[in-house]
Amino acid sequence: MVNWQDRLNPQGGGAEAHLHEVFGRLAERGHEVDLLCSGFQGAPPRDRLDGIDVFRAGGRHTFPLHARRAFRRLIEPRGPEVIVEDLNKVPLFTPRWSERPVVGLVHHLFGLTAFREASPPVAAATWLLERPIPRVFRGLPLIAVSESTRDDLVRRGLDAERIEVIPNGVDTTVYRPDPGVPRFEQPTLLYLGRLKRYKGVEFGIRAVRRLRDRGLAVRFLIGGRGDDRSRLESIAAAEGVADAVEFLGFVSDERKVELYRRAWVHLLTSPKEGWGITVIEAAACGTPSVASDAPGLRESVRHDDTGLLVPHAEVGALTDTLERVMGDADLRARLGAAATEFAAGFSWDAAASRTERILARAVGSARSAGERG
Incomplete structure (x- = not known):
């Protein structure tokens, strides 16, 4: 996994929750999962969270400068069978890093929305860095967390047939109503x-x-x-x-x-x-x-x-x-x-199972291509 942050990062949000819920479950099922992400103040360079081996490099603003070199030094020698790039914030374009199969995971891309929500320089940089995504990831399997995200990717030129929608889940054993907990008295x-x-x-x-x-x-x-x-x-x-x-x-x-x-x-x-x-x-x-x-x-x-x-x-x-x-x-x-x-219709276990099947297909396709070669 390549993602900007892990769930302990103070700047972490929904993407990090998704990452640990899904890939933590894959780790429980016996898969070896490595995460390359940015560091933050007080964080060790190496950690283990939810069964995931976490490797931190650089910081929030310098991670893109360190990520590729850190991947080659820390992750590549461990022999990963598949790379998953969580496409959020600044894309890292991992298909250019390695000959190993890559799966893209997309929550949402900003596009022109960035100009309504950020300063012009930051918005322009975000928009420009997202522009090569269709070219770099064309032909590769992609996971989108919603139909809206899939539709956005298709409008950008990516193949709808290569995109599978897997919604986020929720742990209903934790998140559930409790009649014994009253609402606040004040609206x-x-x-x-x-x-x-x-x-x-x-x-x-x-x-x-x-x-x-x-x-x-x-x-x-x-x-x-x-x-x-x-x-x-x-x-x-x-x-x-x-x-x-x-x-x-x-x-x-x-x-x-x-x-x-x-x-x-x-x-x-x-x-x-x-x-x-x-x-x-x-x-x-x-x-x-x-x-x-x-x-x-x-x-x-x-x-x-x-x-x-x-x-x-x-x-x-x-x-x-x-x-x-x-x-x-x-x-x-x-x-x-x-x-x-x-x-109740959304399950992290189901999301993990569907993700597992996509990763298995990516690895299987790569092996078949290698044998034919």
Whole structure:
């Protein structure tokens, strides 16, 4: 596996959760799994997590400069049978590194969305670095976590026949409703994830101010870490709702489940997601989501069934929708029950099994080609 981060990285998010849930299960099944990723302050260069041997090289911003050399020095001698590149952030173009078979794993690519969410230099770099992906990965097997991601890859010129959609899973033995855990007494919104500008958390903050203007004493719990926290805190202060917006910082797994169960509504207002793991986790706990009507989220939220979708970045529409769902207990109960049933259909074990079959086919095809050669 080649991915920018592992699950212990403070900047880790859904891609890292997916990586460890799926490939940790493959390690449990007896496969040897190596992960090459970036390091972070205080992290050892070598680690073992979830049965995965982790090799860290460089840092968050220097990983692309170190990755290829680290692969040749640390991973290639171990004789990997297949390379899986998790295509997120800056592509590393692993098919150019080795003659071993490569499988691409794609959550979502930014494309032109980057220009709406990042500074022009960063957005331009992201857009340019994604441009060669179709050429480098054409003809190779690809895993997409949603139909939206697959459709995006096809529009970019990749073969639909080579792309298999494997949705993220959820551990319903952990994420499940608990009638013994009451909802918060005060109407409460919840966001859990990285605090990055492109996640659109600010729209929830602005909606809170409008809801309070309408007389609804709502609060907004924001869990997670990231470099956008100070900006979001400034927005909350400027909107006059600093007392209603609470930044929780790092949230443990146990606390996360409790928050999902106690919140009235889960909120995810980003312009694009590969799938939306937190949406399914909240759903499994019986909490509906209000989310942007955006790629990926259109699949993890079934509008007016398991949650509600709103036009991205339209704070007025978001406010109206939140007022509707927060003020209607019967609606929340209906959405929450349907969300729990929907989430039960997604399994990390099934995702791991399907991934295992794709990797086996890639290895088998490479062996057959070698024998013919």
